[in-house]
Amino acid sequence: MSINQQSYAYGAQKSSIREIAAYGARRKAQIGAQNVFDFSLGNPSVPAPEEVRESIQRNLSLPPTELHGYTPAAGYPATRKAVADSLNRRFGTSYGTDELYMTCGAAASINIVLNAVVNPGDEVIVISPYFPEYRVWIESAGATCVEVPADPATFQIDPDAIGRAVGDRTKALIVNSPNNPVGSVYSLQNLEDLAAVLRDREAALGTSVYLIADEPYREITYGAEVPWVPDVYDRTLVCYSYSKSLSLPGERIGWVLVPTTNPDHDELLPAVAGSGRKLGFVCAPSLFQRVVADCVDVPSNVEAYASNREALTSGLSRLGYEYIEPQGAFYLWVKALEPDAKAFFLKAREQELLPVPSDSFGCTGWVRVGYCVSHETIVGSMPAWERLAGEYAR
């Protein structure tokens, strides 16, 4: 084949999460939607807030050439100012319009940052279990994806393990908190320990290591504080998306923050712009840039996810399942009832339960149960979870 092999492979080998979801859709058509318990996807079940509809409605009265025209590559100044002001109110920072670069969602944000900082042959560290698309984007940027396991007991970052993994080719580390797939939130102490290790390694090696904070779940928490990473480590870039907080995953809208407190800001900002340009992004969707300006402080509806979380954890707990108590996001990390997560998944599937085996996230022995589903799905699934546990009790 003379075309690009890597692109072909990424297209031919579908994401295993999407394959499970596709199986779920087929199965629902066979036996009825109410009889299949599909926990595979991260598509928010909470509707976008009414303010989004109102904002679109209001903006429709603008002249169309203004509403739908090209925006500056970095985004409308008014949108970037609204985002900066919101961050400044929440974190006591003093970011300006020019520190923000609007993007077509989190995937764009992370890919733009990766292509801004890495050179072929570099290494980028991810903390396993991790969102599997990280590997796709790291490898397509020409770098090597280095997996460092989280602490197996707490699923916090293991700073010593990171210290051992950082070498002279390490360019960046992706930190995703609240975490997909585990639901953990890294504590301030944990991040400070990580930052100390990174600074030590940078000094020892004479290199720069960037911390890429991927934070689409920042607003989806259950009481936990999510530390502001640029306060802890200077060489941070923050990637954000409104897919989860405003339930707009299909609209592709988010941002990258390159804080002036990052010592390499003056080089990073043009590199981020140039990376967006070379990847073909041009600008973030114009109408939704205006929606973001209007809705930047609209609170996320966490109550629905909190209620799902309570029903799922109390139900599974009663049945004897072990899991990591989620502090954020909308995933429950449940211990498989046998060491082989794929075998456990197949047994679950016989009961019409569709979680995602942990092999997809770079480790074994667990499944991810997404609870961004209807409350009825969670309640209705409990007899199936009970039968599944019964299979293993025999």
Add this chain to the structure above:
Amino acid sequence: MSINQQSYAYGAQKSSIREIAAYGARRKAQIGAQNVFDFSLGNPSVPAPEEVRESIQRNLSLPPTELHGYTPAAGYPATRKAVADSLNRRFGTSYGTDELYMTCGAAASINIVLNAVVNPGDEVIVISPYFPEYRVWIESAGATCVEVPADPATFQIDPDAIGRAVGDRTKALIVNSPNNPVGSVYSLQNLEDLAAVLRDREAALGTSVYLIADEPYREITYGAEVPWVPDVYDRTLVCYSYSKSLSLPGERIGWVLVPTTNPDHDELLPAVAGSGRKLGFVCAPSLFQRVVADCVDVPSNVEAYASNREALTSGLSRLGYEYIEPQGAFYLWVKALEPDAKAFFLKAREQELLPVPSDSFGCTGWVRVGYCVSHETIVGSMPAWERLAGEYAR
């Protein structure tokens, strides 16, 4: 610098077109908008049709999780079917839903196709003068951009020159008709001659050469027929955008067509999907996918551009300027009054005229005058064009 040099360079060296537009904005603030004649950008001056507003309005009554949720990576089946049906009606083809892949606009379409087909070290041919971002995308895909001049008299493709340029590393050729910056439309005969040359070279070299038809201006024509390229050459992929036809440049919505008549279709389709995945596109904006399904057959308002074209060509003609009669798009390719286009641009700028010197498009001696501006701008600019001609007559 340890970050990515190529990304930094693409961000630090702004597009010269954008720099001229930025100068225009500053100058308007200084001396009044009505005194500056900015012909630099390709931002449509015609508003999006009323049907777009109506479609958004109608779709706002959908449940938000449905309206703003993730779509399949290739796009909503209903949108792809609407596009395929429209193409089939117009070109007598029989494309199906699966031959279309929805994208975030033309830049995404071209970049996805380039990253689907090229391998590092390959060559991609462009016909100069050409849209300068082609070079950025070709080089960032790891290929070499090979410029082949258009026929200097007609600005049609020069098939013999293409034949000489195609070597064993040639992977693709980008054809942009109606053309930016010249406004030419390649005739059926011209494309057939090109196709014959490409097939000869493929046979001689034992390689495959893809024709990437970049067609955002297909709907903006002044009587000329725009041949359907896949009918002329099998190894064609078509890139489209609604930026110009529906005046939606900021919303980032378009598509790639991988026809089953392309002999490599079975490999190209997954490669296009994998390329979109690795570049971080996820899906095209969901609301505007629905707008496209609703508005796919809404005619473009060509009359406004036709009236601008008439005022500009008749006015410049009277003043003795030479230009290429535009058959499509909304640019006039005007011969500079001295061989050095940049020097001519500087003299034009003294008269508050802001065309783009042809050096930006890979050749010298011309300027591009974008007439996607208000009619008043064109009429009001004539005394300045007259003074400019007078400068050279002295």
